[in-house]
Amino acid sequence: MAHRGDRPVHEAPFSVYEVHLASWRPGLTYRQLADQLPSYVKDLGFTHVELMPVSEHPFGGSWGYQVTGFYAPTSRMGSPDDFRFLVDALHRAGIGVIMDWVPAHFPRDDWALAEFDGRSLYEHSDPQRAAHPDWGTLEFDYGRTEVRNFLVANATYWCEEFHIDGLRVDAVASMLYLDYSREDGQWSPNEQGGRENWDAVGFLQEMNATVYRRNPGVVTIAEESTAWDGVTRPTDSGGLGFGLKWNMGWMHDSLLYVAKEPVHRKYHHNEMTFSMVYAYSENYVLPISHDEVVHGKQALVAKMPGDWWQQRANHRAYLGFMWAHPGKQLLFMGQEFAQGAEWSEGHGPDWWLLDPSYEASGDHRGVRDLVGDLNAVYGAVPALWQRDTVPEGFSWVDGGAAEDNVFAFLRYDADGSPLLAVSHFSPVVRHDYRLGVPETGTEGWVEVLNTDAARYGGSDVRNEEPLKAEAVPAHGRPASISLTLPPLATVWFRPA
Missing domain, CATH: 2.60.40.1180 (Golgi alpha-mannosidase II)
Known part of the structure; x- marks a missing residue:
């Protein structure tokens, strides 16, 4: 906290370990996690952790992305003070804390925000605007002052009451476009005849401006999957005002390349170079997140071609390329030691792969050692982070x-x-x-x-x-x- 804002995040080391708290070490409380997570992350050299949503939610299978208690850490792992204890432990270890924040939608549970006073209150009164077509949830009415106040205050609440250092805003694209995942006839254009949701744009600008004004040194990060112009441009220059944006294009293209057999990669060479065409259009994070290692997409090492030795070699080479490429880094738990299985919220990473009694544990410990060394050299060499955005x-x-x-x-x-x-x-x-x-x-x-x-x-x-x-x-x-x-x-x- 004392060093928050010492220098702009764009000109500082920023290497993120993404964690789903409930499954990182299943069954642990916030206070028990405070005994293990900070030392593990510090030993690996990451500068930050990013916590998948910790706000209260009824369905664990949503991974926290369907929030009902916006002002409460989930009670699954303890009390609000217990969560504060975990954040403080991470800070004492020199690790910043980013949390996923979900202002894009909320569940339909009638005991939560849906029709809160018997009518559309938090959600839009137009049924076409209220219903999210992908997730069966409801979208906020960003045109209502009261709704914007509720959400903006919530963003500052986490930063001020729990000392959160950054907010990664989920599903920004679904907020920005009136026709997001909708067919013709399922949406109505804005007053200018376009598909932009100007109410959502105004809300995001207000949220970012307020968070940065009230909490200097905090960073906001957009998960935005389109080419919307100015996501990380300041609000006084017409941008949305985020500090960083996930580079979904780099992620998609680079994973497409490394999944090819080496003999075929020459035909896909541009997949690895194209990111530099637009690398400075926004302030980017390079994300290998939970979304890329679930639902049949395979773990990172399992995406690689070849035998087990070649898969690990590809995995290591890819991480070396990623850490050297302009942009900050984010790596989801389990990928730091080349776990071969997909992630599931029902069980944690396959820690047994690191057990010395397992005959192939050296293969996995070697990859983990590499991640630690990547972060060590990265932090010590300003060329790798000081001019990421120019x-x-x-x-x-x-x-x-x-x-x-x-x-x-x-x-x-x-x-x-x-x-x-x-x-x-x-x-x-x-x-x-x-x-x-x-x-x-x-x-x-x-x-x-x-x-x-x-x-x-x-x-x-x-x-x-x-x-x-x-x-x-x-x-x-x-x-x-x-x-x-x-x-x-x-x-x-x-x-x-």
């Missing part, structure tokens, strides 16, 4: 090496100090691979992270000695280095 923080070395399944780029900090990231998504070793580098005046470039290292479960193909920059032009640069690329790996280099 083009000057990134340049391609080679974004077109489709035949090799290679992506090479540079990240820069505010002083221009670079980090070279090279991701190689082929299962072969490439020797004497030449890449152009900036002239730094140093003796060479050294590996600072290699996802193929033996301690992570890799084949340990390394560049042991500093790589001397030679006066051999390559990729439009006057100097270059010749390196060895490990199979299915990401390697980071810095000037010696």
